[in-house]
Amino acid sequence: MxxxxxxxxxxxxxxxxxxxxxxxxxxxxxxxxxxxxxxxxxxxxxxxxxxxxxxxxxxxxxxxxxxxxxxxxxxxxxxxxxxxxxDLTVGHVSLGVTPTVGTRLIPQALATFNRRYQGIQLELHEAGASELVELLNAGVVDLAIVSALVHGVESTTLLSEPLVVVVSQQHRFAQRQSVLASELRDEGFIVFPQGYELRNYTLQLCEQAGFAPRIVLDGGEMDTVVSLVAAGLGVAVVPQLAIDQRIGLHALAIADGGLQRTLRLIRHSQRQPSPAAAALYRVLHEWVSQHYAQASIG
Amino acid sequence: MxxxxxxxxxxxxxxxxxxxxxxxxxxxxxxxxxxxxxxxxxxxxxxxxxxxxxxxxxxxxxxxxxxxxxxxxxxxxxxxxxxxxxDLTVGHVSLGVTPTVGTRLIPQALATFNRRYQGIQLELHEAGASELVELLNAGVVDLAIVSALVHGVESTTLLSEPLVVVVSQQHRFAQRQSVLASELRDEGFIVFPQGYELRNYTLQLCEQAGFAPRIVLDGGEMDTVVSLVAAGLGVAVVPQLAIDQRIGLHALAIADGGLQRTLRLIRHSQRQPSPAAAALYRVLHEWVSQHYAQASIG
DNA sequence: TATAAATCATAGTCTGAGGCTATCAATTAT
DNA sequence: ATAATTGATAGCCTCAGACTATGATTTATA
Known part of the structure; x- marks a missing residue:
């Protein structure tokens, strides 16, 4: 038949x-x-x-x-x-992000995507970098944005944002534009939890400056960390972009070291992206190049 | 695809x-x-x-x-x-019959069919012979039973039943077994409506005996006709089988003439019968041969 | 780490399903 | 009667879809 x-x-x-x-x-x-x-x-x-x-x-x-x-x-x-x-009139795409990525990039870029592709359902997964790679391999997410370098997947640099030392506006460095890493030897540090790339960056910065940081508080998401800093509890190393919209804080460039956090957009190397995933891929790069032209290295 | x-x-x-x-x-x-x-x-x-x-x-x-x-x-x-x-576990079959055929054959034969083929839906159409042929050609009915000879369709003889003159038990012939057609010259006749084969048989009988019948009542189905005869209103020519189960009546064989009504089972000559139609065809013949072995000429 | 096993893709061959044209047979309209 | 319509048959041809043999790549195992 x-x-x-x-x-x-x-x-x-x-x-x-x-x-x-x-x-x-x-x-x-x-x-x-x-x-x-x-x-x-x-x-x-x-x-x-x-x-x-x-x-x-x-x-x-x-x-x-x-x-x-x-x-x-x-x-x-x-x-x-x-x-x-x-035709992208229907579809579904799932994006994985590490927790500190979301603050500004994700909401606005996804809003842009949603305006352009009304029929496509968006799904967001927040997880650590290694778990995101697993989700990617399992096909649960189509794309993921991570700050760490990961292997076995195809990745492109989305943007590089400078890491800054953030202090309260009452802090002794509040009038300065930059510090040397070594000047932070006596500061109390607020650090992100185990497994967060930003924690590694922070520890790495101190190690290169030749001291072990005094940790005032360990753990806490981005919001918590910057609030604690504003309250004068200590200093923290965060991406420049994460504090753009906050008040009561002062950002210090790191004169030596010049650390940067690189956000990478990763996808499965063997899996063919769906039209919706390909569209999201394009929109994310497009949005970054339009809004962070100065920050994006490419 | x-x-x-x-x-x-x-x-x-x-x-x-x-x-x-x-x-x-x-x-x-x-x-x-x-x-x-x-x-x-x-x-x-x-x-x-x-x-x-x-x-x-x-x-x-x-x-x-x-x-x-x-x-x-x-x-x-x-x-x-x-x-x-x-497999005859589901299906549908439609049978057409002329009005006077139904009395005994149809109910019992169809009951037999239904017992044997539980899943097959039966449909009965009562109409005149020429209309039945049209229904057959239109595919509305699969099979039909008619008493007239029809052309252009495949037909088999189902059974031949003798036609008798039926009179009331008070009639002057009520003690006799048979009559000559010519002896009916002065009787009042009750005849079936225009278009009924039995009407034609009756008129034909009288014509061959050399007289035109005096018609007391024209029109009326089988039930009506025999009831009127029982009431002494007149005589009628009906199939032997139609009055088997009735009381208050007496049947007279027709010594000369010896008219018989032949019931024919007809089907479309070009259309392939459905399994259900073929099964009904078999059951009808089978039922007749078992119950009317003496009457069936084949 | 080298070797074996598993798995999918490619190359090349062959057969038959499914297409075509030409024509016949049967029915219906003129 | 004759023409038109319609479906079936016969005979031919092409390519889809099957096969075997083999290659490439990944994963399990000694």
Whole structure:
């Protein structure tokens, strides 16, 4: 039972005429006759009664017809669904991010994406970098933004943002524009939890300056950390962009070291991105290049 | 998009493995690979991601899969429906009869049929012989029982029943076993309506005996006619079988003439009977041969 | 880390399903 | 009667879809 046979069968049943159906289906009349015979042979019953000149649907044909129509409708629906997916009028894309990435980039870029592709459903997964790679390999997320260098996946640099030392506006360095890492030897540090890249960056900065940081508070998300800094509890190393919109804080460039956090957009190297995932990929790069032209290294 | 392609696609999606799916579908592995590629080419998207050793359903594949499964289910359902029809576990058959036929034959024969083929729906159409032929040609009824000879359709003799003159038990002939047609010259006749074969038989009998019958009452179905005869209103010519179960009546054989009414089972000569129609055909003949062996001429 | 096993893709061959044209047979309209 | 319409048959041809053999790549294992 081939699809062409069902299509031909439906045409003959609808038109009640082999010749006309053959024309409609763009085949020769004998081919149509043969196709019907083949279908009848396969299902083992006569589908049409050859009555006089002309044919008409038999009892069995009338039984088969609705099934045939449903099959043809399903196939058409499948084609349309795939087409809609390619046209980006429907779809789904899942983005993974590490927790500190979201602050400004994600909401605005996703809002842009959503305005442009109304029918595509967005999904956001927040997790650590290594877990994101697992989600990517498992196919749970299509793309992910991480700050660490990861292996085994295809990655592009989304943007590089400078890391700054942030202090309260009452702090002794509050009037300065930059510090040397070594000047932070006596400061109390507020650091991100285990596993966060920003924690590693911080520890690395101190180590290179030749001291082990005195940790005032360990753990806490971005919001908490910057609030604690504003309250004068200590200093912290954060991305420049994370404090753009905050008041009561002062950012100090790090004169030596010049640390930067690089956000990478990663995707599965072997999996073909869906049209929706490819679109999100484009929108993210586009949004960054328009809003962070100065920060993006490319 | 061929049926086999969807079947293969579903197998690979289910098993996540081209080789195993090829085994299951009884084709060689390269044939499976090629079939998948052909399907992907046709729909214009990748349906599987070839990730490492093994394949897994892509975004587009996941979209297509439910459609494919519905198509396969519909085709299976269609096959089962046709099979059930052939097995006589489901079906439909429509029988046409002329009004005076029904009295004993139809109810009992149809009851037998229904006991044997529980799933098959019966439909009964009562109409005149010429209308029944039209219904037969239009495919509304599968079979019909008529008493007249009709042309252009395939007919078999179901049974021949003798026509008798029926009188009331108070009638002057009530003690006799038979009469000559000419003896009925002075009787009042109750006749069936225009178009009924029994009316024609009656008039024909009188004409051959050399007189025109005096018609007391014209029109009326079988029940009415025999009731009127029992009430002494007149005589009538009816089939022997029609009055078997009645009291207050006396039947007289017609010594000369010896008229018989032949019931014929007709079907369309070009249309292939459905299994249900063929079964009803068999049951009717079978029932007649078992219950009217003496009456059936064959 | 080298070797074996597993898995999918490619190359090349062959057969038959399904297309075509030409024509016949049967029915219906003129 | 004659012409037109319609479906079936015969005979031919092409390519889709099957096969075997083999290659390339990844993963498991000694």
């Amino acid at each position: 081939e699809f062409s046979q069902l299509r031909y069968f439906e045409a003959v049943a609808r038109l009640g005429n082999v010749t006309k159906a053959a024309h409609e289906q763009h085949i020769a009349q004998p081919s149509m006759s043969k196709a019907l015979q083949a279908l009848e042979q396969e299902v083992g019953v006569q589908l049409f009664d050859r009555v006089g000149r002309g044919v008409e649907l038999s009892d069995a044909g009338a039984l088969l017809l609705p099934y045939a129509r449903r099959v043809l409708a399903e196939i058409q629906a499948a084609r349309q669904a795939l087409q809609a997916r390619a | 061929e049926f086999s392609q969807l079947r293969y696609f579903e197998a690979v999606a289910r098993l996540g493995n081209v080789t195993k799916a090829a085994h299951e579908q009884h084709i060689a592995q390269p044939s499976m690979s090629k079939a998948l590629q052909a399907l992907e080419q046709e729909v214009g998207v990748q349906l599987f991601d070839r990730v490492g050793r093994g394949v897994e359903l892509s975004d587009a594949g996941a979209l297509l899969l439910p459609y494919a499964r519905r198509v396969l289910a519909e085709i299976q359902a269609a096959r089962q429906a046709l099979q059930a029809r052939a």
